[in-house]
């Protein structure tokens with residue numbers, strides 16, 4: 001996950017890095033020829049696209065938005081009615097904005113990627129029992145493909161999922177799990193880590209649900225008994241751990257071995273170093 005904005009303060013300084021001065025490089029987007037500033041933007045407006053007059057008005061509305069966003073010149077390269085009252089647009093145009101690469105903030109992986117054998121070995125020698133992981137999609141979210149990609153033995157992106165690790169015990173609760181049920185099950189299973197997936201972001205549901213979940217665990221369990229709280233999904237900002245009350249956030253393209261390595265680092269290596 002990468003976030004960028006001029007003068008933005010770092011919310012996760014221990015994991016964030018900026019390029020040094022020697023990397024300072026200004027770039028601009030291009031579409032047809034290098035540096036021409038051309039970008040393509042898609043959006044939907046609540047306007048009809050039926051009659052020729054409606055079409056002209058709709059495209060005019062799209063161009064007005066593009067102009068207000070700083071695209072000049074801009075042209076509608078695709079417009080399609082979506083039902084009677086909406087139109088989807090793709091607008092192509094030029095922006096004058098520059099990108100300063102030295103101001104790009106990147107969340108860096110704070111733990112080493114370990115091979116599966118090493119992960120199993122570390123768990124066995126440190127815990128002397130299986131590491132228990134409880135996973136779920138919470139709230140009304142039924143998008144289980146992401147959490148299954150991490151947990152199910154078949155895995156993701158050529159890597160086996162956490163079920164493959166013989167020193168882990170995985171309890172996958174599936175879709176639409178209510179937060180109180182998740183807390184109760186995590187307690188019953190004596191979970192070391194709870195992995196929650198949130199894919200739907202309408203009205204910031206992923207943020208509200210995650211906050212509700214972390215608050216419920218904090219209320220139900222004292223700090224030393226609380227499982228590690230991990231949330232993942234394609235539209236999270238990985239820098240928001242403190243705000244959401246979780247230990248780690250994983251975004252788009254996460255692989256199971258990254259998660260397994262993180263769990264070992266957070267639950268075993270970090271504690272061993274602190275002891």
Ligand code: B12
Nearest residue numbers: 141142143144145146195197200201202232233234253254
């Ligand atoms: C498949 C799909 C569905 C399937 C889900 C089937 C299932 N069992 O999961 C079905 C058809 C049921 C569905 C339904 C809906 N969907 Co849908 N769906 C998708 C789709 C096409 C793909 C999602 C997917 O499987 N991605 C593949 C997985 C592997 O990727 P991932 O989820 O990002 O997971 C990776 C990482 O994010 C991360 N990760 C994810 N979770 C976790 C958790 C942890 C702990 C960790 C460590 C990592 C991690 O690791 C994974 C592997 O790298 C997306 C569009 C898209 N192309 O993304 C829309 C999409 C997510 N759906 C959307 C919508 C709106 C809906 C519906 C509301 C539609 C409707 N009106 O009914 C319903 C909602 C149902 C519900 N109650 O949740 C929207 C969400 C928009 C938004 N802003 O929130 C999307 C983006 C489509 C769109 N462009 O509009 N959907």
